[in-house]
Amino acid sequence: xxxxxxxxxxxxxxxxxxxxxxxxxxxxxxxxxxxxxxxxxxxxxxxxxxxxxxxxxxxxxxxxxxxxxxxxxxxxxxxxxxxxxxxxxxxxxxxxxxxxxxxxxxxxxxxxxxxxxxxxxxxxxxxxxxxxxxxxxxxxxxxxxxxxxxxxxxxxxxxxxxxxxxxxxxxxxxxxxxxxxxxxxxxxxxxxxxxxxxxxxxxxxxxxxxxxxxxxxxxxxxxxxxxxxxxxxxxxxxxxxxxxxxxxxxxxxxxxxxxxxxxxxxxxxxxxxxxxxxxxxxxxxxxxxx
Amino acid sequence: xxxxxxxxxxxxxxxxxxxxxxxxxxxxxxxxxxxxxxxxxxxxxxxxxxxxxxxxxxxxxxxxxxxxxxxxxxxxxxxxxxxxxxxxxxxxxxxxxxxxxxxxxxxxxxxxxxxxxxxxxxxxxxxxxxxxxxxxxxxxxxxxxxxxxxxxxxxxxxxxxxxxxxxxxxxxxxxxxxxxxxxxxxxxxxxxxxxxxxxxxxxxxxxxxxxxxxxxxxxxxxxxxxx
Numbered sequence: 283x284x285x286x287x288x289x290x291x292x293x294x295x296x297x298x299x300x301x302x303x304x305x306x307x308x309x310x311x312x313x314x315x316x317x318x319x320x321x322x323x324x325x326x327x328x329x330x331x332x333x334x335x336x337x338x339x340x341x342x343x344x345x346x347x348x349x350x351x352x353x354x355x356x357x358x359x360x361x362x363x364x365x366x367x368x369x370x371x372x373x374x375x376x377x378x379x380x381x382x383x384x385x386x387x388x389x390x391x392x393x394x395x396x397x398x399x400x401x402x403x404x405x406x407x408x409x410x411x412x413x414x415x416x417x418x419x420x421x422x423x424x425x426x427x428x429x430x431x432x433x434x435x436x437x438x439x440x441x442x443x444x445x446x447x448x449x450x451x452x453x454x455x456x457x458x459x460x461x462x463x464x465x466x467x468x469x470x471x472x473x474x475x476x477x478x479x480x481x482x483x484x485x486x487x488x489x490x491x492x493x494x495x496x497x498x499x500x501x502x503x504x505x506x507x508x509x510x511x512x513x514x515x516x517x518x519x520x521x522x523x524x525x526x527x528x529x530x531x532x533x534x535x536x537x538x539x540x541x542x543x544x545x546x547x548x549x550x551x552x553x554x555x556x557x558x559x560x561x562x563x564x565x566x567x568x569x570x571x572x
Numbered sequence: 573x574x575x576x577x578x579x580x581x582x583x584x585x586x587x588x589x590x591x592x593x594x595x596x597x598x599x600x601x602x603x604x605x606x607x608x609x610x611x612x613x614x615x616x617x618x619x620x621x622x623x624x625x626x627x628x629x630x631x632x633x634x635x636x637x638x639x640x641x642x643x644x645x646x647x648x649x650x651x652x653x654x655x656x657x658x659x660x661x662x663x664x665x666x667x668x669x670x671x672x673x674x675x676x677x678x679x680x681x682x683x684x685x686x687x688x689x690x691x692x693x694x695x696x697x698x699x700x701x702x703x704x705x706x707x708x709x710x711x712x713x714x715x716x717x718x719x720x721x722x723x724x725x726x727x728x729x730x731x732x733x734x735x736x737x738x739x740x741x742x743x744x745x746x747x748x749x750x751x752x753x754x755x756x757x758x759x760x761x762x763x764x765x766x767x768x769x770x771x772x773x774x775x776x777x778x779x780x781x782x783x784x785x786x787x788x789x790x791x792x793x794x795x796x797x798x799x
Binding site for chain 1: 621623643644646647648649650651653655657661662663664665674675677678679722726
């Protein structure tokens with residue numbers, strides 16, 4: 283500990299480099315959360331709408347709804363009757379006098395009953411759409427919206443997969459770079475202490491006694507950097523959270539950060555301690571030979 | 573107790589540092605190894621302390637065959653020797669007390685023993701008021717006395733001083749040599765490598781003279797005769 287404080291500038295530089303590496307890793311965690319939320323938000327807007335003929339019996343439509351709900355791929359099914367569809371239409375266009383008047387003059391309700399189906403995964407819409415190709419259902423169904431949106435849904439699937447893979451690779455690469463930067467910083471710090479290590483060896487210090495203080499210094503530096511990383515990240519995330527919320531309404535990164543702060547702190551400490559301690563251990567090794 | 577048997581150290585065909593060295597040093601002796609710069613004094617010291625290995629020959633220190641010690645065994649061996657260097661080699665981030673205590677910590681001595689021994693040894697070298705001073709706060713003579721305290725705190729069998737007065741003025745040099753003599757009188761074998769004629773001649777102890785890597789003279793109560 284004494285040595286950590288007495289080598290003030292060197293310790294501060296090492297901690298600063300580790301801090302930068304940890305801030306990058308925190309940024310990656312938050313970025314990953316944002317992309318997951320953005321993708322989920324997009325996925326949530328996708329659904330299949332099935333429009334039934336106005337003559338289709340309601341109990342048949344409700345049977346179809348029950349069958350769909352029992353499918354493993356289906357997240358939820360919403361039934362909108364003709365009457366409900368008309369109410370929704372009237373409310374939507376209540377400001378438009380011409381449309382409201384036209385609707386009031388109608389003798390019959392032209393709007394069809396429908397089922398809105400959301401899948402658990404966007405990749406499962408094709409299978410759900412297949413269900414409606416059955417000849418038994420053809421007499422009740424007027425149209426299925428999947429065919430019109432298929433291209434968009436398929437493109438979204440590709441984006442989701444690529445974002446997932448890309449994010450994972452980016453995280454690995456950045457973690458590797460961060461680790462190497464920290465390792466080299468610690469190596470340089472120990473290089474500047476090579477004479478001291480030589481003196482310790484000359485007076486008969488064992489490898490463990492020489493190495494021990496440097497490993498401990500690496501660990502102390504790591505814990506310090508991890509603590510600072512969380513303290514610095516918090517106000518930054520707090521300040522950018524409202525801006526991101528304006529793009530993705532369901533996204534609140536500050537809530538995500540604060541509800542997982544203990545977990546993040548633990549990860550940061552673990553990463554920093556392993557990198558700091560291990561780097562010191564390896565870096566001292568070459569000076570333990572005469 | 574210390575023996576060099578037909579020791580050679582050759583770096584390349586143009587650089588023979590030591591050639592066929594045969595020396596025996598007994599317990600309690602005070603031996604000066606002398607010669608001009610480049611004669612092989614520091615190389616001999618380095619081989620004796622395990623800092624390098626001879627090209628040929630064997631080196632014995634008590635029960636140890638020094639040339640065969642591994643990197644893991646060397647620290648254990650070095651605790652039997654106290655070394656004093658020309659450039660002091662104190663740890664800059666430790667104060668005087670901590671520098672001396674470090675030698676005892678390296679030997680695995682308990683804190684209670686360290687707290688007792690270090691002040692005693694520092695008093696012996698006349699620095700009991702400088703325990704809290706860092707090396708950059710000490711004069712050259714004081715630094716060397718701390719280095720001597722560090723060398724003797726584990727009560728080694730042998731103290732090796734490699735040009736201990738090289739960076740000191742004549743007044744402080746005399747002080748250091750007097751201290752080394754006192755340590756030898758207490759029973760510790762002392763090996764002094766130096767090129768300072770006056771110091772050696774005043775000691776009237778055994779003198780081994782090296783020239784171009786060879787022993788050219790070995791005399792009890794010898795003199796350093798410049799060639």
